[in-house]
């Protein structure tokens with residue numbers, strides 16, 4: 001079967017102000033918590049994409065009512081009483097839904113069998129199954145529970161203290177959600193910080209939460225009321241436009257209404273250390289999430305050695321960082337990437353393979369990436385190394401194309417101070 005692809009022509013400077021779709025991580029969590037809440041709540045400006053729609057579908061199968069209201073979701077929760085689904089749950093490829101919430105104590109014996117998309121079947125599940133079993137959950141799966149599909153039986157849970165062996169916000173969140181149903185206290189210890197949307201949403205919904213350094217605690221909750229929540233723009237989507245502006249001469253782009261949670265914006269720190277002209281400002285908060293704008297101007301970049309402790313704060317932005325580093329003068333080293341091998345694809349190999357296909361020199365180690373010395377620069381990129389599309393392309397009409405009259409400088413906002 002022919003696979004569709006985009007035919008992209010080089011275009012002039014990128015100039016303008018834009019907004020990006022809602023944050024995927026906050027959308028997943030918002031849907032799950034509203035499904036567990038009492039009454040009706042709206043998830044405003046969520047991401048509606050494959051993964052989050054899979055989560056919505058699975059939650060409907062567990063008894064929540066989720067209806068689309070224009071760009072929003074209206075959720076009527078089950079008030080902690082999820083029901084046994086009539087069929088297997090299809091999570092598509094949504095890794096964030098895959099760790100299921102703890103079984104409801106009122107739905108004892110409930111049987112859920114999250115069915116996995118092809119990529120989920122390859123991903124390691126033991127990291128979430130093992131601590132859930134230690135809490136008393138009955139979970140079965142291929143390879144003793146290491147691989148999906150998984151079968152989860154509801155039943156009583158007890159709190160545990162658990163140190164995450166790998167930095168994973170998904171595993172942390174699964175245990176905190178299970179902790180809401182468990183007897184006693186559940187404590188998750190993070191060796192390095194990961195995105196903290198779950199903790200912020202627990203506070204938004206008034207759920208039990210204690211954070212002391214790298215220790216996060218919760219305990220059994222009673223029924224809690226639904227509350228509306230606004231989903232900020234996804235920093236991971238914004239990252240592509242920011243890097244495009246940084247590497248394209250004459251560009252200046254502002255992304256507004258974007259989530260600037262510091263556990264997500266490690267990329268900004270790394271790009272700044274590479275010499276990027278970046279400014280950002282937090283203007284407001286939504287559901288405990290800082291929201292604001294980021295401005296990127298074209299800048300000459302230099303290679304850096306990335307601090308591995310920043311990787312969990314930019315785990316989904318490593319591909320675009322590698323692309324930025326391909327334009328930088330000097331070598332860039334990005335260590336601590338073993339987690340990228342167990343995403344929906346082996347991202348480590350995919351990054352190196354794709355950048356090499358464009359004529360750039362990138363080395364892939366077992367756990368990291370390194371670029372060639374001297375920078376690669378667009379002038380060394382040869383379009384002849386790409387496959388030409390056989391179809392005429394509507395994409396040739398670049399919205400920022402030179403001389404089109406569509407260029408405009410950023411309208412707003414005017415920064416008063418740079419980001420931190």
Ligand code: S3P
Pocket residue numbers: 024025028096167168169170171173195315316339
């Ligand atoms: C996510 C956490 C990250 C990230 C994924 C979404 C989340 O995964 O890569 O896209 O919403 O918690 P890990 O928890 O495996 O690091």
